[in-house]
Amino acid sequence: MSRTIIISNRLPTKVQRTASGLSFQPSEGGLATGLGSIYRADGNVWVGWPGLFVDDPAEQAHVTEQLQADSMAPVFLTEAEIRDFYEGFSNGTLWPTFHYFSEFSLYEQAHWEAYVAVNEKFCQAVLALAGPEDTIWVHDYQLLLLPEMLRRERPEATIGFFLHIPFPSYELIRVLPWGAELLRSMLGADLIGFHTYGYMHHFLSAVAHLLGLPNHNGQVETPDRTVLVDAFPMGIDYQRYAEAAASEVAQAHERTYREYLGETRVILSIDRLDYTKGIAQRLRAFEVLLQRHPEWVGQVSLLMIVVPSRDQVAQYAGLKMEIDELVGRINAQYRTISWNPILYFYRSFPFEELAAFYRLADVALVTPVRDGMNLVAKEFIASKTDQRGVLILSERAGAAQELADALLINPTDTGQLAEALHEALQMPPEEQASRMVAMQALVRQYDVFAWTELFMNRLAYSKIKQETLATD
């Protein structure tokens, strides 16, 4: 029987250390939902890091057993690997480079060596599970070397790779000392997927410039194989968000928040703490709105949720300080006894409370300076069951390629952003509804299940094509 093996750096279960021992929580991430029906099917498995450092062998055995019961296989990372592979090469080199922040990129040989070693570790974990003809789907920038490593050992396997972050212009890839090797390794896959055609073209151009391999309509001819490259914009579980927003629990939360907020209008912002998300620029734009349009003072609040992330990486700690300082300054200048300009939360929230925040919001402010896709924009749309609300969206988020009915802005243009806020807060309900209905139709149709099916079908097709070419 042919099996499917999913591999990502993070498993779809959050394992956390609590006072009473280890806790296992299903992750609410889009990927976990979309692939849920696949990895839980008979014999299939999801391979990944459980997200925390576990060195005690008895504890490792316990984690393995718990995860195995839910079709997962853990890859444990040592403290040095977390530092050099995860914080180092993945999030200190690849993340900034691929998001056009190459001034933040580290070029450390030791980080690269850890990246190679951990990709090899993942490879061994997969080989222990995979048969010669299984389907293997590798995810994201932490595992760029894996397709080629697997191909060497399992030449007949069907291997797909999907990148969840932007693929930048080849000018950035050529700056990386290991750029060509990364590209060659990705080409170990049969199918390589990106969120947008733009990323796909950047990849093909990097492959042409740095490896000298041309492509024909997205098919790259390597010396021994043909690799398909295509765009698959990822979606969300639309029904889950729509139902959560309509639920009695979410409505009850919303009523509670409204008691405190009164008539105040709400602008919502939800992100992981990351310099790619444009959080500081967004705060400055909100300040410009209050300066230029003082009629909003006392009338509108920015409800800003920042979810802690990667706090051991230097730039993240620095950004946290910058945000704290900006929020403090703006609130100190504008607040009144009964009104807070910015309601800032530095933590994550349970799903039902997020659903209530989406309900509550008049405007969602999704303004990353770079973002592979951005699913918050889609979650907001799915949650607006009354078709009220305005999405302000960065033109540099992958989602902007699909959501043309949002107010599209340049996230570094604080003046333009402030004016978009002013416009959104005054938009007539009919215009809100017509934009929202159009975006809902699209987000509902291209949901995460459609995304998974499309990728898997195309992957199966790429293999059939390879075999046909081989026998021609």
Ligand code: G6P
């Ligand atoms: C982005 C990446 C994912 C990553 C997630 C959370 O969405 O594309 O691969 O898992 O951020 O980041 P973390 O470093 O906490 O896994």
